[in-house]
Amino acid sequence: MRILRAKDYDDMSRKAANIIAAQVQLKPDCVLGLATGSTPIGTYKNLVAAYEAGDLDFSEVKSYNLDEYRGLPGDHDQSYRYFMNVNLFDHVNIDKANTHVPDGLMEDYEAACAEYDAAVAAAGHQDLQLLGIGNNGHIGFNEPCDSFIKGTHCVDLTESTIQANSRLFDSIDDVPRQAYTMGIGTIMGAKMILVIANGDAKAQAVHDMCYGPVVPSCPASILQLHPNVVVVADEAALALCPAE
Numbered sequence: 001m002r003i004l005r006a007k008d009y010d011d012m013s014r015k016a017a018n019i020i021a022a023q024v025q026l027k028p029d030c031v032l033g034l035a036t037g038s039t040p041i042g043t044y045k046n047l048v049a050a051y052e053a054g055d056l057d058f059s060e061v062k063s064y065n066l067d068e069y070r071g072l073p074g075d076h077d078q079s080y081r082y083f084m085n086v087n088l089f090d091h092v093n094i095d096k097a098n099t100h101v102p103d104g105l106m107e108d109y110e111a112a113c114a115e116y117d118a119a120v121a122a123a124g125h126q127d128l129q130l131l132g133i134g135n136n137g138h139i140g141f142n143e144p145c146d147s148f149i150k151g152t153h154c155v156d157l158t159e160s161t162i163q164a165n166s167r168l169f170d171s172i173d174d175v176p177r178q179a180y181t182m183g184i185g186t187i188m189g190a191k192m193i194l195v196i197a198n199g200d201a202k203a204q205a206v207h208d209m210c211y212g213p214v215v216p217s218c219p220a221s222i223l224q225l226h227p228n229v230v231v232v233a234d235e236a237a238l239a240l241c242p243a244e
């Protein structure tokens with residue numbers, strides 16, 4: 001794992017966007033694994049600015065998002081499809097037909113999840129997978145549990161995640177209790193993984209991801225076994241990590 005120290009959120013966002021931009025420039029038809037949450041918003045803003053400056057062309061890029069709330073349609077303002085449209089896809093020249101987010105309304109979800117994994121594999125796997133990290137060490141919506149679940153699947157969200165994400169909903173009762181998420185195997189299939197984190201609420205999770213034992217009670221710890229991971233985190237998120 002390589003850890004890049006950022007001064008603050010803006011610095012983290014710029015550094016992360018530079019890495020994604022380099023990927024798109026070097027391989028214009030690359031496959032990006034994309035993430036939602038507050039953390040990547042600044043990264044996406046920088047990518048939009050680079051596109052507007054004429055430095056990036058997304059016309060051949062394919063994307064696969066990590067996760068989606070179960071039961072939310074794509075036009076719901078808290079759905080992750082909506083988030084991606086508003087924060088990135090509507091502002092660059094990506095072909096929406098090449099963008100994929102798990103369908104929150106899928107009916108036969110076991111079959112649909114298997115199809116999602118098959119589509120990621122058929123596309124050649126993610127050249128670059130962007131990840132945020134939950135306060136409890138979750139990646140995508142892979143919550144702490146007893147085993148690493150390989151494929152895309154339906155998860156019961158933990159109280160800690162429901163609480164953390166309730167800030168974006170009118171009331172905590174409106175937060176879906178379940179979600180679909182790429183599994184750990186689907187994430188680990190990426191050729192390169194870029195983790196971004198900021199703020200002191202992430203400090204323990206970032207420490208455990210980078211230096212703790214590899215255990216499913218901290219899903220992000222599995223990333224220690226991936227050969228090509230870059231972590232871009234600000235000083236607050238790195239506060240519990242040894243200075244290198």
Ligand code: GLP
Pocket residue numbers: 035036037038039040066067131132133134135139140141161165
């Ligand atoms: C959410 C998402 C994750 C995200 C994490 C952290 O629940 N499913 O993909 O990385 O929580 O979110 P934030 O960036 O808002 O702190």
